[in-house]
Amino acid sequence: MSWRKDLKSQPKKGRYFPIRFGDAVRLLKEYGLEQFDGNRLAIRMENVDGEFENGRLLIDIMPEEDLAIYSLPEEIAVGISERATILAFRELAKVQKRINNFDSSKYSYYCAYLKGVSEIVLTRKDISKQKGKYRGESKFSNAFKAKKVSRDETVLSTINI
Numbered sequence: 001m002s003w004r005k006d007l008k009s010q011p012k013k014g015r016y017f018p019i020r021f022g023d024a025v026r027l028l029k030e031y032g033l034e035q036f037d038g039n040r041l042a043i044r045m046e047n048v049d050g051e052f053e054n055g056r057l058l059i060d061i062m063p064e065e066d067l068a069i070y071s072l073p074e075e076i077a078v079g080i081s082e083r084a085t086i087l088a089f090r091e092l093a094k095v096q097k098r099i100n101n102f103d104s105s106k107y108s109y110y111c112a113y114l115k116g117v118s119e120i121v122l123t124r125k126d127i128s129k130q131k132g133k134y135r136g137e138s139k140f141s142n143a144f145k146a147k148k149v150s151r152d153e154t155v156l157s158t159i160n161i
Contacts, residue, residue: 007044015071017045018058018081024069027086031093035064042066054123054155055115058088062109063096072114080117084161088112088120091159095122110156120159126152 008021019027021043028040035041041061048057048070057070058081072081092110107128113121128150 006042007046009045009047009071011071012047012049014074015047016074016078017069017071018078018085019069021045024067027089028067031090033061033067033093033096035066044068045071047071052113054111054121054153055113055119058085058112058114058120059092060109060111060125061092061096063107076114076117080161081114084114084120085112087159087161088122091120091122091157095124095156111153115158118161120161122156122159124154124156126154 006021011017024043025040028043033041042065044066046068056072056076058072059070060068062068069085089112092112095110108124108126111123111125113123115121
């Protein structure tokens with residue numbers, strides 16, 4: 001059993017977090033999101049610069065492990081980002097509630113992006129790991145250390161704020 005800790009970072013200069021840490025704890029309790037052992041999800045507040053294909057990262061949830069909240073640039077209005085984050089939180093909590101299997105070779109986590117100032121894009125990121133094959137000429141001690149990792153992101157839905 002691994003125990004996860006919260007990570008309360010400070011926003012970088014010119015950035016802010018769309019919701020406070022205490023609000024995130026309240027939302028976790030409200031939506032009943034828990035780790036495998038029944039404790040609330042760990043919360044990570046992180047700074048990520050740049051915009052991705054689906055927009056600016058708002059939050060992501062690793063089912064039954066942790067929740068990450070990402071900082072946003074100050075150009076985005078606080079009211080819009082807070083409303084978008086709470087809406088994304090609710091939608092991703094619904095998705096996580098439907099997850100009931102765990103496979104250590106393949107797992108998914110769910111992301112919410114803010115696209116522009118009026119749209120939330122929800123995605124699922126699938127990551128699978130495959131151990132390397134043992135080859136006769138390889139040393140046995142290195143036989144299964146090589147892993148093949150594949151990543152795939154699928155858009156689940158788009159929500160207007």
